[in-house]
Amino acid sequence: MAGLSAWFWNERFWLPHNVTWADLSERAAGVEYPQAGHLLAALPLAVGMFAFRMLFERFVASTCARLLDIHPDVERKAQPNAVLEKVFTSITKNPDSRHLDGLSKQLDWQVRKVQRWFRQRRNQDKPSTHAKFCESMWRLTFYLSIFMYGFQFLWQTPWMWDTRHCWYGYPYQVLTPALYCYYVTELAFYWSLLFSQFTDIKRKDFVAMFVHHLATVGLISFSYANNMVRVGTLVMFVHDASDFLLEGAKLANYAKYQRLCDLLFIVFSLTFFATRLVIFPIWVLNSTMFESWLIVGPFPSWWLFNVLLLVLQVLHVVWSYLIARIAIKAVLRGKVCNDVRSDVESSSEEESPASDRTTHPRKAENGTNGHCPAAKSRPPATPT
Known part of the structure; x- marks a missing residue:
């Protein structure tokens, strides 16, 4: 184990x-530099943050939701039916016309009624x-709070106004309490x-987001x-600038x-x-x-750090393309709202005779149920 630790923490790399x-x-004289052991404090802080x-x-959030007439109860529940439940759990959750016709005859139900049950x-x-x-209210609260803290902190630093100060005297750059707090809080989040991903709303991008959080x-x-904490604070600040708006x-x-x-x-x-395609690069x-x-001057971990940041920039371009495509489609439809990828399927078509022929909206990538493009354009909070 000692040999593995010595290999991992090789000074010539780091x-x-x-x-x-x-x-x-x-x-x-009271001077302290970042130590890897400091990061262990993020684990109990993360547990406390999760509990909070x-x-x-x-x-708080639930009370605000109720004040806005958003209630936790499901509006409509499917009536108990052993035959349909077995099909739903064992065969398909989206039966095709052949299955619908067969179930309609078996239960002596109209096809529209079978469709409605599955919906x-x-x-x-x-x-x-x-x-x-x-x-979302919890995420908004955190992102806005950490962005405001980062802005207040960086406003007083020299590297906010001249990025060359990120490297003057490197790596002998003193760790201040405010800088440590900023870093450890982001890491704990x-x-x-x-932790919370296993109890949060399950989405199609579960694995991708889990890998993203690990990264x-x-x-x-x-x-x-x-x-490299000075430039790290700039990276965190740039990415926090848009998350709370979404x-x-x-x-x-x-x-x-x-x-x-x-x-x-x-x-x-x-x-x-502006932040990901202009300010960041x-x-x-x-x-x-x-x-x-x-x-x-370059050294091994310097190369790795820059490669990772370049990969991050490629992701920025991809996410920007997706967001732009959403916005352009919305403008062409004449209104910015109207998200066709809502993950709670609309039942309005059920009352129309044409509903049997209607293709239901696709599931949203990130599990929202409204009509706003924000519902489907959630780039992950990017790594530092």
Whole structure:
């Protein structure tokens, strides 16, 4: 085990030439540098954050949802039917016309009635708008709070105004309490998302988001371990700038404030494009790739860090394309709302004779039930 630890923490990989871990472990005159062991504090903090979230959603978010007339009860439940339940659980949740005709004859029901039963049964297993509202309200609260904290903290730092200060004196850059708090809080939040993902609303991108949260935890920990925390704070700040706007758009959508939802989605889209496609490459990548090269020089973990940030930029481009496509389609339809990928299927068509021929809306990638593009354009909170 000692040999594995020595191999993993090889100084020639993690640190610039002629710098050792012993150099960074010295605490002369109250000076302290980041240590990997500091990150262990994020685990109990994540547990506490998870517990606080449960209380917040139950007593604060749930109360707000009820005030907005968003209730947790399922509006319609499928009537008990052993035959259809067996088909639903064992064969298919979306029967084709052949299955529908056979079940219609077997039960002596109209095809429309069988369709309605399966539609209600599918929606019965899906999370209520109330549950999604509470989850989004917690995320909005955290993202907005950490963004405001990051803005207040970075406003007073020299590297906010001149990114070359991210590298002056590297890696002998002092760890301040405010910087440590910023880093550990972000790390604890993503640890808490790993915990809560197993109790949260189940979505189609469960595996992708789980991997994303692991990658985020890894990148935050990586940048802390080799004291790239200054530029790390810039990365976190850039990504936090748009996340709370998307959650706000979702809340407006769930509360059926469509104009507010549309406005917030537009602001989110513009902010996302500006921060991820302009500010991030010009402000952050330029510093990590070119300024650091001139001031510090490359070393193995420097190369890895920049490769990961470049991969992140590729993801920014992909997500921006998806968001732009959503926005363009919405504009062409004449209104920004009207999300055809709602995950709670509309029952309005059931009252129309044409409903037997209607193709039901596809499930939303991220499990929302409204008509706002925000419902289907949730890029994951990106890693640091």
